[in-house]
Amino acid sequence: MPSGTAPLENTDPPTPDETQLLVQLRAGDPVAFEKLVRTYGSRLLAVAHRFLHNEDEARDVLQDALLSAFKALDRFEGNARLSTWLHRIVVNTSLMRLRSRRRSLEEPIDELLPKFLEDGHQALPAESWRDSSEMMLEREQTCSLVRRCIERLPDSYRTVLLLRDIEELDTEEAARLLGVTPNAVKVRLHRARQALRSLLDPHLRRQPAGRMGTAP
């Protein structure tokens, strides 16, 4: 069984509309498959696009994922939302596509992690960011900035950040899809968030920035 079509645990059951659609799909109703594509396709295409940053590859992934899902319908146990199941298949198909890309030398992330003095204090004290309400006034620009910064993260860190913080998979499921231990996911997630924070920091500091001390 492809891992993306594996049973899901601890999720809500299908909605009545989904249950009806499932019955029609399993009966081989071609109209039902088109309905599935039109109902879920847009959201799923956005998911694939987040991982791949490439329109053509995202479209290929959506197609492959929906065909895989259709073939695996008999194995869908109906104990989860159909939308959640499809989401996981698209995430997994996107990850497989990422893995199949020719591997390039990954940009190191160390430069984006906080630096410490020998005594363990922060080398550069952190400064406060602007209030959330201020950022909301410039929501469009802020969102665009955040997306650009996420794109700058090395693939292995960006992927974990997307899986955990954006697609909201839990640590265990992210670990299973990536073929790593849950602890490795936690370490990578923490580094990815720290690196993203460093990239955002110069743009979001409260101005004028005041110097602050560190702990004794």
Add this chain to the structure above:
Amino acid sequence: MTEKPYITCRELIEFLLDYLTGELAEERSVEFERHLAVCPSCVAYIRSYEETIRLGRMAFISPDAPAGESEEVPEDLVKAILAARGK
């Protein structure tokens, strides 16, 4: 009685994820709180770390997000998928 030394900024930031998810032992959490009470830099760091998570989520649910989720699937893609299914 000598007061226990503070944990360092490095220790706090290294185990920040566990602290924020409540996975630290209570005694360890107390050490974190003690450090935070005297370290405005770490307080600022934690706030901006949490804001980073929130902004990441916001960036992809924003109406102007690329490949907008409110849009319909491109018609040519729908046709391609339906055709591929028929093969």
